[in-house]
Amino acid sequence: MLVLALLAALFLLAPILIVVPMSFSTAISFQFPPPAYWLGYYRKFFTSEEWLEPALNSLIIAVGAMALTMLLVVPAAFGYVRYRFRGKSMVNLLIMSPLIVPHVVSALAYYGFLGRAKLTGTLPGVIIAHGVLAVPVAFLVITATLKGFDRNLERAAMSAGAGPLRTFVHVTLPVLRPGMLVGALFAFLSSFNEAVVALFIAGRGAATLPKKMYESIRLESDPVIAVVSTLLVSAVVLGVLLSVFARRRPSMRLDT
Amino acid sequence: MAYLRLDRLVKSYDGRANAVDDISIDIARGEFLTFLGPSGSGKTTTLMMIAGFEEPTRGGIELAGEDLTRRKPYERNIGVVFQNYALFPHMTVARNVAFPLRMRGFPRAQQATRVGEMLRLVGLGEYADRYPRQLSGGQQQRVALARGLVFNPDVLLLDEPLGALDKSLREQMQVELKRIHREVGVTMVYVTHDQTEAMTMSDRIAVFDHGRLAQVAPPLEVYHRPLTRFVGEFIGDSNFFTGTVDAARPGRVELDGLGPIQVDVEACRRIGGGRVDVLVRPEAVQLAGAGGPTLPNSISMKITVIVNYGDSVLVIGDARGHPVRMRLPGAPPPAVREAATITVGWLPTDAHLIGVRL
Numbered sequence A: 001m002l003v004l005a006l007l008a009a010l011f012l013l014a015p016i017l018i019v020v021p022m023s024f025s026t027a028i029s030f031q032f033p034p035p036a037y038w039l040g041y042y043r044k045f046f047t048s049e050e051w052l053e054p055a056l057n058s059l060i061i062a063v064g065a066m067a068l069t070m071l072l073v074v075p076a077a078f079g080y081v082r083y084r085f086r087g088k089s090m091v092n093l094l095i096m097s098p099l100i101v102p103h104v105v106s107a108l109a110y111y112g113f114l115g116r117a118k119l120t121g122t123l124p125g126v127i128i129a130h131g132v133l134a135v136p137v138a139f140l141v142i143t144a145t146l147k148g149f150d151r152n153l154e155r156a157a158m159s160a161g162a163g164p165l166r167t168f169v170h171v172t173l174p175v176l177r178p179g180m181l182v183g184a185l186f187a188f189l190s191s192f193n194e195a196v197v198a199l200f201i202a203g204r205g206a207a208t209l210p211k212k213m214y215e216s217i218r219l220e221s222d223p224v225i226a227v228v229s230t231l232l233v234s235a236v237v238l239g240v241l242l243s244v245f246a247r248r249r250p251s252m253r254l255d256t
Numbered sequence B: 001m002a003y004l005r006l007d008r009l010v011k012s013y014d015g016r017a018n019a020v021d022d023i024s025i026d027i028a029r030g031e032f033l034t035f036l037g038p039s040g041s042g043k044t045t046t047l048m049m050i051a052g053f054e055e056p057t058r059g060g061i062e063l064a065g066e067d068l069t070r071r072k073p074y075e076r077n078i079g080v081v082f083q084n085y086a087l088f089p090h091m092t093v094a095r096n097v098a099f100p101l102r103m104r105g106f107p108r109a110q111q112a113t114r115v116g117e118m119l120r121l122v123g124l125g126e127y128a129d130r131y132p133r134q135l136s137g138g139q140q141q142r143v144a145l146a147r148g149l150v151f152n153p154d155v156l157l158l159d160e161p162l163g164a165l166d167k168s169l170r171e172q173m174q175v176e177l178k179r180i181h182r183e184v185g186v187t188m189v190y191v192t193h194d195q196t197e198a199m200t201m202s203d204r205i206a207v208f209d210h211g212r213l214a215q216v217a218p219p220l221e222v223y224h225r226p227l228t229r230f231v232g233e234f235i236g237d238s239n240f241f242t243g244t245v246d247a248a249r250p251g252r253v254e255l256d257g258l259g260p261i262q263v264d265v266e267a268c269r270r271i272g273g274g275r276v277d278v279l280v281r282p283e284a285v286q287l288a289g290a291g292g293p294t295l296p297n298s299i300s301m302k303i304t305v306i307v308n309y310g311d312s313v314l315v316i317g318d319a320r321g322h323p324v325r326m327r328l329p330g331a332p333p334p335a336v337r338e339a340a341t342i343t344v345g346w347l348p349t350d351a352h353l354i355g356v357r358l
Helices: A001-021 A042-049 A048-080 A086-100 A103-116 A121-133 A135-147 A151-159 A166-194 A196-200 A207-219 A225-246 B043-053 B093-103 B108-121 B137-149 B167-184 B195-201 B219-224 B227-232 B265-271
Strands: B004-011 B020-027 B032-036 B058-062 B078-081 B156-158 B185-192 B204-209 B212-217 B238-244 B252-255 B259-262 B274-280 B297-308 B313-318 B322-329 B341-346 B352-353
Touching: A042 A048, A042 A225, A048 A086, A048 A121, A048 A166, A048 A207, A048 A225, A086 A135, A103 A121, A103 A196, A121 A135, A121 A166, A121 A196, A121 B352, A135 A166, A151 B043, A151 B078, A151 B137, A166 A225, A196 A207, A207 A225, B004 B043, B020 B043, B020 B058, B020 B212, B032 B043, B032 B195, B043 B078, B043 B156, B043 B185, B043 B204, B078 B093, B078 B137, B078 B227, B093 B137, B108 B137, B108 B167, B137 B156, B137 B167, B167 B195, B167 B352, B185 B195, B195 B219, B204 B219, B204 B227, B212 B219, B227 B238, B227 B274, B227 B352, B238 B322, B252 B274, B265 B352
Parallel strands: B032 B185, B032 B204, B078 B156, B156 B185
Antiparallel strands: B004 B020, B004 B058, B204 B212, B238 B252, B238 B274, B252 B259, B274 B352, B297 B313, B297 B341, B313 B322
16 A cells, blocks of 8 residues: 555656756756756846746735735635525635636636736736635635634633624634634645736736746746746745644644 | 522524523522523523623523623623633633733733632642643633633633533532632532532522423422422432322322322322322332331332442332332342332322422
8 A cells, every 4th residue: 555655646746856856957958867967047047037027926926816815715704604694505606616617717707807907917917816716725724714613712702801803813813823824825825826817917017937937938948947846846845834834733723 | 689680581593482481580699500401401592691692582681780681791790611611722821811801901910910819729720831732621621710710700600511521520520619619609600411410519400491490499499399390300310100189188199000199288288189290209219018117108019120329229110000210228138139029118298299280
């Protein structure tokens, strides 16, 4: 069983891991195994405006999209978990729809919609699109956290003399914080890695890293892509490790 | 002298069935009152209304002459202890206990002194800097108790606080709770479905039956003189017979299928006449005949089951199709063995009559 599992893991991971040695390669195009190793392409990435600008755009968009997602999802999750209302399952379906609709279709829709609002090729435009696309993942994480929240904690706080606001600040929010952080992290990553919608709407003005990579690989097979891929994979691994750490924080659990 | 007064409280969630149906109780200052009843009998809902977490559909709640009915939980001065402890997981024990004082704006130095006092009261002086997850269930419940008491509440409400603990710990905590009640003197309203807990701790027990109040009385009165058959069956072990009282012949009940028995004349007069439920507690049933005392009420029964508890024996027999339960202290005498036929009886004063309202 263990051997099988390792083989499966290898099968899944190998293509990703291959880019790591390639990023240190001296070859002028993609070549495996690399003829020799150097850091030249890293230097190129960190010095060329052509790559740094999309990297910065990606970062700004991901942070913006994360903020937008949380603004939408946190109140929605509270409403969804804590209240009963007519059409609740329809609302759930609506919130989940970005996950169900193919990205190309969403991309096309955003292209038309944002174009009319004169937001294509701008950072706010991409932030809006990415923010909405990240809603389902963040919603799933945060509703799950909220369902596990013991409402007697809020009652205990209220009988202790805390009004609704102070109960939220001193009790609800701190107890839910790890789940919220994981939700925010997923939103961030979903935007940071998104390529299809970005290709349609980011244009020149708000080009993101995945979009730049796609264009670069089509036009020139520049090994800098291996560098960017390596950096992205590292960032994702770091992010996942962080979220695992946040989940393992004992304050997340209420039992002993 | 009512301190906390529940006045015809009604709570309905769907507008049709009443989860709590016309509950009125006057609770004295410093009293330990227990709400006892099976799950779904409305006892917790009533408690939640006193705490302010649920709003009554009708009726009112008064504390020391002030109307509390529409007041928010944080505007009442009432402490609550929950079954699942509900300690704040991100705060230390000391900060949990200090929380009500912080919310009420007590000066910092006073907070520390008061928290220290409370932790000593519940025997957790050493644990101030631990987190709740580092404590056992019993210790967590003590912290919750300290948090509920620290701000000198007018009333402390406890919702099945020992329900999650194992038996020996539960008994230990019962004693502890009684001690704390004596030392602090706060009015306590305690919810449980455990009749032993209710019997051992309470000044008075309020028995809930389907959202209604079946009886409010001291434990021994509830035990020996239940107002309804439900109360008699819910609290303690019981034998119930049905029969008829003839108003012309006081002191006598004609049991269905078992013939006439003698009962207390006064009890009969109180009932008047008509159908009655007759309660005889198993420990009041004695061995009669063959060397035993002669009892005015005796029936013969065939023993079906003998259950040995070590300190006592429960004998279950069959008397002409009616099950009879008898509890004897110590070990069973030689005559008591399975399938044997014995004569048992009880004193007229040990039969409690409950009039059956048709």
